[in-house]
Amino acid sequence: MEALEKLGKYSLLLYRSLRSLYEVNTYKKNLVDELLKIGYESVPIVLLTGAFTGAVMTIQTAYQLDMAFIPISIIGAITSESLFIELAAVITSLVLAGKVGARIATELGTMRVSEQIDALESMGFNSVSFLVLPRVLAGLIMFPLLYIFASGSGIVGGVTAGYFSGAVSPADFMTGAREFFFPWDVTFGILKAFVFGFVITSVSCFKGYYASGGAEGVGNSTTQATVLSCIYVLLADFVLAAVFL
Amino acid sequence: MIEIRNLKKSFGSNLVWKDVSFSIEDGETIAIIGRSGCGKSVLMKHLNALMYPDSGDVIIDGKNIFELEYVELRKMRQRFGVLFQGSALFDSLNTSENIAFPLQYFSDLDEKQIKEKVEEALEMVNLAGIGDRSPAELSGGMRRRVALARATILQPDFLIYDEPTSGLDPQTSEEINELIISMAKNLNITSIVVTHDIHSVLEIADTVAFLEDQSLCWYGSIEKMRQSDNKKLMNFITASEYQIRS
Numbered sequence: 254m255e256a257l258e259k260l261g262k263y264s265l266l267l268y269r270s271l272r273s274l275y276e277v278n279t280y281k282k283n284l285v286d287e288l289l290k291i292g293y294e295s296v297p298i299v300l301l302t303g304a305f306t307g308a309v310m311t312i313q314t315a316y317q318l319d320m321a322f323i324p325i326s327i328i329g330a331i332t333s334e335s336l337f338i339e340l341a342a343v344i345t346s347l348v349l350a351g352k353v354g355a356r357i358a359t360e361l362g363t364m365r366v367s368e369q370i371d372a373l374e375s376m377g378f379n380s381v382s383f384l385v386l387p388r389v390l391a392g393l394i395m396f397p398l399l400y401i402f403a404s405g406s407g408i409v410g411g412v413t414a415g416y417f418s419g420a421v422s423p424a425d426f427m428t429g430a431r432e433f434f435f436p437w438d439v440t441f442g443i444l445k446a447f448v449f450g451f452v453i454t455s456v457s458c459f460k461g462y463y464a465s466g467g468a469e470g471v472g473n474s475t476t477q478a479t480v481l482s483c484i485y486v487l488l489a490d491f492v493l494a495a496v497f498l
Numbered sequence: 499m500i501e502i503r504n505l506k507k508s509f510g511s512n513l514v515w516k517d518v519s520f521s522i523e524d525g526e527t528i529a530i531i532g533r534s535g536c537g538k539s540v541l542m543k544h545l546n547a548l549m550y551p552d553s554g555d556v557i558i559d560g561k562n563i564f565e566l567e568y569v570e571l572r573k574m575r576q577r578f579g580v581l582f583q584g585s586a587l588f589d590s591l592n593t594s595e596n597i598a599f600p601l602q603y604f605s606d607l608d609e610k611q612i613k614e615k616v617e618e619a620l621e622m623v624n625l626a627g628i629g630d631r632s633p634a635e636l637s638g639g640m641r642r643r644v645a646l647a648r649a650t651i652l653q654p655d656f657l658i659y660d661e662p663t664s665g666l667d668p669q670t671s672e673e674i675n676e677l678i679i680s681m682a683k684n685l686n687i688t689s690i691v692v693t694h695d696i697h698s699v700l701e702i703a704d705t706v707a708f709l710e711d712q713s714l715c716w717y718g719s720i721e722k723m724r725q726s727d728n729k730k731l732m733n734f735i736t737a738s739e740y741q742i743r744s
Contacts, residue, residue: 279603363589370549372586376600376652377576379568 263459266381270389273382280387281491287391291353291454299399299408306340308330308414309408315420328421329429332411337438341403343490346396346476350482354457357388358478361461362471370462385458389451396450397443404442427483441497448489453482499524500545500688505554510685514540515712518554523744524655527682527689529699530710531734538692541709542660545690546578547571571593576604579649579687582681583660585641587633587648593620593726597684600741604652613678617646623677646677650685657681659691675701696735708734 275278282410294424361384364370373380408430415421421429460478464470502520503527503589507514522528543679544556545548556563556572557572564573587596599617601607607615620626623643642662659678663671675698682689682702693699695734698704699720706723708716708731716723716731726732 367589368582368586369588371543372582372588373573374548374579375546375578375580377572377604379572433740 262463263455266385266459266462267389267455269379269381270386273379273386274380277383279379279382280390284390284428287387288395290356291349291388291391292395294317295352295395295399296348296402298352299345299350299403302345303336303341303403303406304410304413305411306344309406309409310335310340310424311411311414312418312420313420315415324429325421326425326429326432328415329411330433331343331429332426333345333408333430334433334438336404336411337434338409339440339442339490341407342400342442342445342449343486345399345403346446346453346486347483348449349396349399350453350486351479353392354478355452355466355475356483357369357454357457358461358464358469360423361385362474365462366463366467366471381462383460386456388458389454391452392454393447396446396453398440398465399417400446404439427443444497445493448493449486452485452489456482456485500557500690501557502544504540505541505544505556505688506552507544507549508552511712513712515709515714518709518714520707520714522690523690525686526704527678527691527702528705528707529691529693529703529705531654531694532715533553533734536709537712538694538709539660539715542580542690542692546575546654548579548630572674573739575598576652578657579652579657580655581642581645581649581659581662582666582725584620584635585645587641587645589633592629593632593636595635596633596644596704597629597651600648601610607687615651616647619651622646622650623647624673631711634636637670639666639673642666642674643677646674646681647710650681650687654658654687655688656691657705658691661693661695663693663695666706671695671698678702686703710734 311328313330314331361370364384370384373383377490411425412423415426416423457478460474460481462475466473503517503519506516518541527634530541530616532538540549545563547556547566550564555565558577561574563571591599594613594616597619598612600665601612601615605612606711613722616629619624620629621625623646625640625643625647628636628640633644636644653672662674666674678689678691689702691698691702692743703720705719706713706717708728716726718726722737723731
């Protein structure tokens with residue numbers, strides 16, 4: 254029963270966000286701020302995560318395919334395919350669930366318990382349009398871009414690790430990556446990132462917006478936002494794979 | 499005029515009030531008093547529909563606020579200024595930006611005019627020259643005054659104060675009381691003060707509503723309160739006076 258009530262409140266929050274899409278003047282400044290915070294400020298961690306994921310994938314694939322009759326370029330194919338179709342989107346989103354999700358839940362939770370959201374409403378603002386909508390929109394816009402950055406840095410990480418470990422030359426790596434490249438894989442990865450961006454920002458907004466109980470309440474909301482975002486990202490990943498592959 | 503009719507509110511199994519009715523006349527300063535936890539702040543949040551009751555109505559100039567569409571409700575809320583207990587200043591903005599915030603969204607003023615209005619508002623609350631400070635750099639009393647400047651910047655018809663003097667030293671409380679009186683007088687605002695500070699009530703209020711036992715226990719003018727023989731009201735006032743003396 255409680256779960257149904259929460260689902261109802263979450264749906265209502267999304268509906269109110271959607272309904273206030275036309276109030277561009279209310280949220281445009283916050284949207285720009287959030288695009289910078291979610292996108293620009295996440296680039297370093299996304300590049301780092303992508304590069305190390307690609308590097309580890311290359312070394313592990315080389316270790317598992319250490320047989321003479323398999324062409325060495327297959328390492329590049331497996332690494333790039335894995336990055337495009339799964340790892341760049343999922344691992345990046347799990348990292349961003351901690352960085353972006355926790356920040357959103359803490360910001361909104363603190364605003365809720367210190368009555369700043371009540372202050373907004375009492376001035377005649379639509380607090381959902383002002384606080385929730387720009388964060389969700391920024392997630393929808395920036396996560397796919399961050400996915401592309403993560404994929405690119407993953408390839409660079411893979412090539413570099415292959416070269417320095419002696420597992421595969423850059424030329425062989427890129428030959429494999431090109432031969433097995435399917436545009437649909439990148440499209441699917443972008444779709445995943447879009448969905449994960451929505452899941453993380455909307456769940457974190459929901460948890461923060463309805464936080465209660467002072468500092469402890471904000472702490473609980475932040476924890477729940479991070480944990481639930483990770484769980485829902487994994488669930489969404491499974492559903493998308495089952496439906497589209 | 500605000501009419502509060504038969505309000506009933508509970509949180510789960512916890513009944514806050516079973517039946518509260520009274521009215522607030524235009525231009526008056528009403529103090530809503532009662533013990534901690536009697537639902538004063540909850541009542542305050544019903545006046546501009548930040549909370550909704552289990553049953554009952556709040557009628558403002560003939561319109562039931564709980565029946566308004568959200569767009570209309572937001573317009574109605576703009577007729578209110580609210581001074582929250584914790585001031586509720588936006589952490590991400592400095593003092594001037596906090597005061598300018600409603601003007602930027604709900605007025606046609608340009609940047610220069612907004613700056614002038616903000617400076618006037620800061621002078622009005624005796625805080626000229628602190629516009630660049632962040633809320634974290636202000637004392638409790640200064641935060642209340644900045645919040646008061648923000649609450650009145652759009653010249654509301656009604657001004658709600660939630661525990662305006664709680665946690666402040668006597669001298670700062672006195673300054674806040676003087677500001678409440680001058681706001682009511684100079685801006686011709688209807689003031690609704692939620693408090694348990696009897697000293698403030700005696701100084702600022704025209705009318706008093708006393709909440710006790712989940713209902714409105716006593717309601718009347720400040721002169722009648724002084725002569726009242728209502729035992730519960732007198733116990734509440736006497737306890738406060740004892741605190742003041744001791």
